[in-house]
Amino acid sequence: MSYSTFNRKKFDSLQEPMFFGENVNVARYDQQKHPIFEKLIEKQLSFFWRPEEVDLSNDRKDFLKLEDHEQHIFLSNLKYQTLLDSVQGRSPNVALLPIVSLPELETWIETWSFSETIHSRSYTHIIRNIVNDPTKVFDDIVVNDEIAKRAISVSKYYDDLIELVSLYNTLGLGVHHVPERGEVVVSMKTLKKALYLTVASxxxxxxxxxxxxxxxxxxxxxRTLMEGNAKIIKLIARDEALHLNGTQHMLNLMMSGRDDPEMAEIAQECQQDVINIFVEAAQQEREWAQYLFKDGSMIGLNAQILGQYVEYITNIRMQAIGLEPQFATKNNPIPWINAWLVSDNVQVAPQEAEISSYLVGQIDNDLDGADFDDFDL
Amino acid sequence: MTTLISNTEHQDQTVHRVLLGKKQILVTEDEPLLPQLERAGVLAEYQCREGYCSACMIKLLWGKVSYPVEPMAWVHSGYMLSCCAIVKSDIEISML
Structure with a gap:
């Protein structure tokens, strides 16, 4: 079945599964099968911000004062963040939009991915402000072996799903001979399995x-260094907390069978695969920590502490989707991170757009002359 | 044991016991559990503090909590979000 940008069939979208049902036709948001995705859209829109709002002039001075190994930590971390958002700024759209079947989920995917492009623009803003030649930093993302390893693991499941879905859209279900790949089985089961593993990844x-x-x-x-950068990362972290809510909901809905009973069977079958995805990612992140701190650590953070944080956060995220924690670390080794992650103090001035409680367009139009009766000039 | 405490300045306050390991913390229904845990010196996780990030999720072993506003995060049975849950009876919790 090929993808249609406006499905001409008449059907009730409330009866469709999240994915692999009918292609969405009318973009309507007055009713939702899963209201959570509408709430996520609203919340994400209320979070809108632009990196240029944050002044980075002090960060440049700070960066020049950092020791060489600290510059390596900062830039490598920024390159990794750039890689992750390069993937996230396009992949949810490319991989998930051709197979989504609910208007609210379709728009959530677009809103989610768009916000990742703001994050990518932030890294350009940061890099442009702290180094003389941004090209050196950007070019290294493609050729650096350590970053390349991460690129493979973050894009693999997306790429597998995209390949399978494109075969499905052009050739339909069946066993297809693909040059250089051999026989590829395109069944609803293989498609849904690829989807489930992608969302987990x-x-x-x-x-x-x-x-x-x-x-x-x-x-x-x-250490009161690179504080403009931290302010931007705080805004990014607020967005990412919403995004992880989105994928946690997709996974939990799939597992529960409330959305698509066949998906619950697939989730059951793939449980060990998903556990492996989490454990392998944790191992890769620990190796990354070794690379970051290879020339020396910094006050408050080293490879060992960051490795413990990886284990700790992996346990928490596994439990959020109903999986048993896999690591022994029970306590947060860097509790100070919460004060940076907390969204409420992102910006204290209510006239600024990035405070989460500030709503645009909340003006009371129901006024008449009598409301000004107690005004004296 | 849930008790009613008369306070001259405020109205009557219902106080519940929160058991956490060997610790026992007294909490009211006036605000969510998280700030009360923090005041009691408990290191508790948080991020958004408004129910969407699930960072503050802890295990609810027994007892009753309620959410004045339904949180956006998925809450599995046997778990609770400390940032936005009001404790409604004596409860026992454990950190993840």
Whole structure:
């Protein structure tokens, strides 16, 4: 079945599953099968911010004063963040939009991915402000072996799903001979399995990998260094907390069978695969910590502490989707991170758009002359 | 044991016991559990403090809590979000 940008069939979208049902036709949001995705859209829109709002002039001075190994930690972390958001700024759209079947989920995917492009723009803003030649930093993302390893693991499941869905859309279900790949089985089961593993892998990317990078960014700010950068990362962290809510809901809805009973069977069958995705990612993040701190650690953070944080956050994220924690670390080794992650103090001035409680357009139009009766000039 | 405490300045306050390991903390229904845990010196996780990030999720072993506003995070049975749950009876919790 090929994808249609406006499905001409008449059907009740409230009866469709999240994925692999009818292609969405009318973008309507007055009713939702899963209201959570509408809430996520509203929340994400209320969070809108732009990196240029944050002044980075002091960060440049701070960066020049950092020791060489600290510059390595800061720049490598920034390169990793750039990689992650390069993937996230496009992949939910490319992989999930052709197979989504609910209007609210379709728009959540677009809103989610768009916010990742703001994050990518932030890294450009930061890099442009702290180094003379941004190209050197950006080019290294593609050629650096340590970053390349991460690129493979964060894009693998997306790429598998995209390949399978494109075969499904052009050739339909069946066993297809693909040059250089041999026989590829395209069945609803293989498609749904690829989808389930992709969502799990994205959850790991946003709920674990990003948080490891946040820890590094905030460790500088704990020493009152690179504080403009930390302010931007705080805004990014607020968005990522929403995004991980989205993938946790998708996974939990799939597992519960409330959305698509066949998906619950697949979730059951794939449980060990998902556990492996989490455990392997944690191992990769620990190896990344070794690379970051290879030339020396910094006050408050080293490879061992960051490794413990990886284990700790992995346990928490596994429990959020009903999986048993796999690591012994029970306590947060860097409790100071919470004060940086907390969203409420992102901005205290209510006229600024990035305070989460500030709502645009909340003006009371129901006024008449009598409301000004007690005004004296 | 849940008790009613008369306070001259405020109205009557219902106080519940929160058991956490060997610790016992007294809490009221005036605000969510998280700030009360923090005042009692308990190191508790948090991020958004408004129910969407699930960072403050802890195990609710027994007892009753309620959410004045339904949180956006998925709450599995046997778990609770400390940032936005009001304790409604004596409860026992454990950190993840």
């Amino acid at each position: 994205v959850n790991v990317l946003e709920a674990i990998r990003f948080y490891v990078s946040f820890a590094c960014s905030f460790a500088f700010a704990e």
